[in-house]
Amino acid sequence: MRDSRGMRAFFQVGGIVFALALTTVVLVASKAPPFAAYLNIALGAFGSWEVFSNVLVSWVPLLLATSGLLLTFTVGLWNIGIEGQITFGAIFATWAMRSLQGGGTDPAFVIMLSILAGALGGILWAMLAGALKTFGGVNEIFGGLGLNFVATAVNLWLIFGPWKRPGIASMSGTVPFDKALWLPTLTAQSRLSPSSIAIAVAGIVLVYVLISGTHFGLRLKAVGRNPRAAYLLGIPTWQYMMTSFAICGAFAGLAGAIQVTAVYHRLIPSISSGYGYLGMMVAMLVNYRAALAAPVALFFAALNVGSIQLPIVLKLDSSLAGVLQGTLVLFVLLAQGAREFFARKGGKR
Amino acid sequence: MSGDILLISLAGVLTAAAPVIFAVIGETISERAGIINLSMNGTILLAAMGSFTVALATKSLILGFLAGALIGGFVAAIVAFASVTLRQSQVAVGFVLAVLCRDLSYFLGNPVMGEAGPRLSSSPIPLAASIPILGPLLFRQDVMTYLSILLIPLAWVFVFRTRPGLVLRGIGEKPSAAYVRGANIGRLRYRYAVIGGAIAGLAGPIYSLSVKAGWKGTISGLDGIGWIVLAVTIFGGWNPVRAAFGAYLFSLLQWLGLVLQPAMPGVPAQVLQVAPFPLMILTLLLVNVGNAEWVERSLARLPEPTRRWLSKLLRAMNATPPAALGTPFEDGE
């Protein structure tokens, strides 16, 4: 058996080793001490409870985005528009907050409503990309990309226009909400809120169960792998595509809503923080399997948070995290291709 | 607004469109061969940073531009390797490269950030520059802007009038038919992906050595351009002239955003800057909607004259991608 489990693992580990080697070369080339850099990242992510709680704060939206994307990837779609869906989630959540705050409604209820509104915003924006794909023939990648830019524009317009701070509009975002409407955090200083962790964990568990244990997930898989056969087996294919878009949008919207209600307590210009694209990378790295998504997303979040200190300590740009993440995904993809390449060659002989 | 200022502004639009034209035409060539290079956003940033660094170190603009082309070609070669040799998803690899190259450019560009580097100066064409109206508009530009204008007919002639261009169209359209006519599909796809990538890579130095000279890391304002390029390529219907038209339209809209700013104080500048994007989606919808099945079905129900007129209109706007775009080709055995 050429395509055995051992072979697979060999190429996967090979890909990771290559990626680390290349990143090290990049570090050496920029005259940075590689070991010190890696150590700094590790300390920056796990050195204290404080920094690690920041890792968890960034793990939540990343894991939510990845969870949603696992569903769209399962049905064979590239929901690159997820960035815009996160942004729209944030916008809807802010809108709910702004309309309800000061109205005497119970704060817990307001927070809940605004998080739900966020999910709704994400769904709407995702359905738009889905409709463009299904009824307009616009490839979901390009439709999604365009919608990302539109979402950014709407966001900026709100921050600088209707929702601007009294007096001067600025890149720092809208006026923060009442303290009572912040999603409760662990301690007063921390930005980590247990309920957001609960939402994220519930999300990935839900997706895992959906994909591996339900009729719905199995049908998504069938449509993703062979839409023609799925149709002959009686599955209404485009409805399933739209549904997966909608659910992914809900997850993205939740991520945006949590950024607003738990982390920033206001709407800021780059509210999606690139979590959507990073989520795509996580999904690719785990080869679209839900079981590994949580730990890999945690690892990616740790890289992001851990590299924040790099500019101060080592005079290195914090984008090292992105370089490491990118090379990892690239080389794991290439290693997978190489394995298939050699399997083909072997088969021919 | 006086006439002179308008002319200078329009000349500025031509300059600002130059990098987009290079990138769009490069991508068009690659996609004509059947390879989607989704890495464009990262390619342009990395090429901008790399060429700025090289130009700064060597004090040579030419070496800087060369570095941009090399980087573009190299990134495209990875996409080609992954898709032609390893038969992996072009979209996945291209997307990862888009993100990776962006971060790589920020990381490696850190030391040169904010440094004052060499800058391409304008080279007015003697005599022609003093022609009224046309002079200030066309003939007081820098070399790369002249080249960008020249590139449009050159690329068009190459794709539609030369023998290799004919084969290029063939391998993207129906590789099996090109194969039986003696074309080596794999080799040609590599070749055009790399050439297209190199041309697109020049967009980087045009930014960092001319249009937005210097390297300012994340605030360089280049993040996002590559995605636009991909949209303009579709808008351009894989035709260099129509693609260049899209690039000019995009630059014009961005400039209009700036101009209209004082007239609309309620609308923030950043919003007008992204105004072209919704229009892009709309045009993408218009050029694609003719391909959707339900349109055909509903058209069939309309009365004859209306139907004819509508389908003609849709057909004129419609852009059909090269039929084999993004699909691997497997020869006989």
Added chain:
Amino acid sequence: MLIELRNISKTFDTVQANSGISLVVPPASIQGILGENGAGKSTLMKIFSGFTLPDSGDILLDGERAVIHSPADAIRHGIGMLHQDPLDFPPMRLLDDFLLGREGGLFPDRRGAARAFRELAERFGFVLDPEAWVDSLTVGERQQLEIMRLLWIGSHVLILDEPTTGISLPQKEKLFATLKSLASDGMTILFVSHKLEDVEFLCDSVAILRQGRLVGTAKPPYLTKDLVGMMFGREIAFPERKKSPPGASVLSVNGVSLEGARIRIRGVNIQVRAGEVIGLAGMEGSGQSIFLGACAGLTRPVSGAFCLDERDMTGRSHHDFKREGVAYLPAARLERGLVPGLSLSEHFVLSEKKKGFFIDRRRAKKLSQDRIAAYNIKGEPDSPIESLSGGNQQRMLLALLRDPLSLVLVEHPTRGLDIESTVYIWGKLKERCAGGTSIVFISSDLDEILQYSDRVLVFFAGRVSPPIKAEELSVESLGLLIGGKGWEDFERGEADA
């Protein structure tokens, strides 16, 4: 050019497509290559034209060994092939298509090419406008274009693969006249076909292939009976056929016309009764696949109506047909019928009615084991579907059918299967018939058609015969009909009626 093929062999996976084929073709002649679908004709020609590499064997041109590893090599040796599906570029102008592939400098000599184009068109009496678009042409005209192109790049050998499929009668006459004049000018022509009439009319010599082997050659005057005998062979004896009593009408097809990419079918009428088996005979691409798809609601008819149990289903979707108890089993099992990457058990779950939200794994496993045993499938519930052999994939498709069914539509039920699987599959299908389910199937195996059908519809180039009782047919008479002979009787019959 003198062509010698020596001991050409080629195996795909487990199928021996060509085994030890040797053939000599003298210059300035038209050599017919005759055989049914899957006989190995196309493989042999693809090897000769460099599209496919043989496992062993040599090709000699004018007595010298020629190395042909790619179509580019074949072109250098002057071998030009006209493929069954025109390998041209629909979104290009004729002149561009004509130019593509010809060597030359940076700028092609368009004016010279246009001149050559017009001269060639004039020489053969083709009416083609070099500035028109390829996708505006009929299949016949696209062939003409391709022939002109092959001559222009200097081919000395012309291979034509089923060139008369999908072209009109006048176009066929023009094609034949062209080929005869080319042969008399010294061109060597290999004419691959399953149409007896064409081969008999055109070829100076015929080689007959069956199951990858060269089973015989013939020279004019041809005896049709001998050709048919060699083409189809007869290994399997006819078992007694049980006559089933006609039941109520399950499917009625009333004056249905269909249009496909290459074929049009006009006015098909048939009433399929409960428990009846209808065989659709004909060479591939004669229209039977579109017809079968339309019976499943996959293609909409241009005119006419489909009724299931008296209920008008015209224009309804496949899923509506499915709800009425119609099942469709495609020939491309792994491409259209099954989902690679999913396990057997997952397929069974997909095919069942959804019960609840969660998949009941234990029930699924039990169901899979039962079905796997019932259908004698060699595989485990958890093994991926693509690990099954062709025969087991077909059993799997049958095992996935839901009960109760009123109509099962099958494309090539036993193609590529061994005898054991064939007998098994038909046993299962017949079981369903006994329960009142009707079956409509496509096959290019004449014995299969005759053995299992109650009635037969013969398709030839878009023409459809009226239903013929299977006992009124023999291998010879069916072979003739498939080859396009003996159709006058139907037309006379129609005129009488």
